[in-house]
Amino acid sequence: MTDSTTIPQAPPQDDVPSRKLMVTLAGAGAVAGLMIVFVYGWTQPTIKAYKARMLAAAVQEVLRMPASYDTLYVHQGRLVDQLPDGVSAADLEAVYLGYDADGSRIGFAIAAGEPGFQDIIGLIFGYDHNDGKVLGMKVLESKETPGLGDKIEKDADFVGQFEGALIPLLGVKARNASGDPHEIDMITGATISSRTIIRTINNAIERFGPMFDAYYEGTGP
């Protein structure tokens, strides 16, 4: 561009009608919309199937392989198995009720989360409401420190203790453990993360316990 008479990209002065600007943006928007809708339609089934598979796997794990499970929604402080009219499933919290091969209830799988050392720790756990005991626990989401706090999901000994532990859970240091079924040995160096998990489960049961009672009363054993 050594030729001084041609200025590259001379800014047009008021000679572009605003209609043309609108048309350009609308055109670009339309093309963008078309492309996105096309890819959305193509990928969405795969994404939904994957999410459903992950959820099913987590429920299977914490309820110790139920034969089947139902989704129950929390609506106005009660558990309902049918979605109320005009309410979408995305707006409601849900718990999952698992059954064994004979059709009797194993327990509920509940997802919950509370602030840990770094950020919210999200988990799902299985809970047998008849015996008041935890069936299993799986951390779904955590940003705890690698090597310390992340043992809450990677340390098999820690995770294993939740199976069969009674509510309310009580966190203890390993050397003070007395064998009480309420006790959970906390991880050395990750006390806050361990406590967060225990607190999350206790708080969730405190909140859902009455709903489970009401649901069992309403539907028989």
Add this chain to the structure above:
Amino acid sequence: MGDLIWILLSAMVVNNFTLALFLGLCPFMGVSARVETALRMGAANVFVLTVTSLSAWFLNTFVLPYAPYLRLISFIVVIASLVQIVEIVIKKVSPALFRQLGIFLPLITTNCAILGLAIFQTNRGYGLLEGLFFAVGAGLGLTLALVLMASIRENTELSSVPELAKGMALVLIIAGSLSLAFMGFAGLLSSS
């Protein structure tokens, strides 16, 4: 209320936007040479983040349930236009305030912190009030990081730094140390 305070403090220090999530790095690297400028930039950030949080909440509640795939596009278009409108209004209503914040507003709109706030707020399912506390916390966190950085940089100007490290390398290593210091805030908010 406890939850709201947690959201505010978490966004401000524990998960500081700049030092832990790397959002808003452009102003952090570029504008943080003077404390005075850093403060104004921070104030403008708090303001834009709050507007963003409001518009993201509005879009999430009333528009996006019908077209989830338009999330990113609508966030960026709506936020950019809204900030521009607000800028015009401020210019008209309070020229003094405009002089304080004015030049920073358009700069901030294309900053990752803004879109980041909208996306995080959506991913975590925050409501209106939670979103506002999150935005103010994030804005204060950005301001804090900017001011700290600026005061350290004002001091390094007078000290003798090895020729090799001058410029961005030094800024990044200072940022790394600040980020390390901010890790000390982790665990602050766990209530037990």
Add this chain to the structure above:
Amino acid sequence: MRQTTPQMDFLRGIWRENPVLIQMLGLCPALAVTNTVANSIAMGVATFFVLLGSSLLVSTFKRWVPHEVRISTYVLIIATFVTIADMLLEAVVPTVHKALGAFVGLIVVNCMILSRQEAFASKQPIGRSLLDAAGTGFGFILALLMMGAVREVLGNGTFLGISLFGPNFEPWVIMILPPGGFLTLGLWLLVLSWIQRRRAESAKVADWPAGVAQRRAA
């Protein structure tokens, strides 16, 4: 503007004008998601795709986009490609998508992409724009890999998940945490400016009269 050859359009972005290491653009993803090599590759490839797609469209339609709305149009195009990349990642590699989290969406505000549209694709023919985008994209992937490799090897003792040092290695955890991002990039910049200075000095030596250089070398 200086005339450039197609090879230069392509090669420039990879090293000499590397978007991250030299121009300091796109720092947010370069620091945030490079704690493992796998994440670095995924983010690099996603950004590469968005950059190439946007440059293609911008360069194709540059004739019809009025000057006043060009930035808005570019942003719209970029946001479209990011949305597509986001959905494709989620469908094809859901675990990586989860690890990258919100940072996939944040590709929209990666200044590197917008700067290539404004500086190159909006003025040059399609082929050249694609070359330029590919070069810049490869440069970005390279920078991310340099970050990811150092951070994963030091911070976790692994490369792409494969253990390197055996079970006795005590990982330097801080490298995969946020401070490690800042420190690694800072150290890379130090190394690069050291190499640059060495080059400049040896160039000076070459300019000296033959006798001086020989005496110096001896």
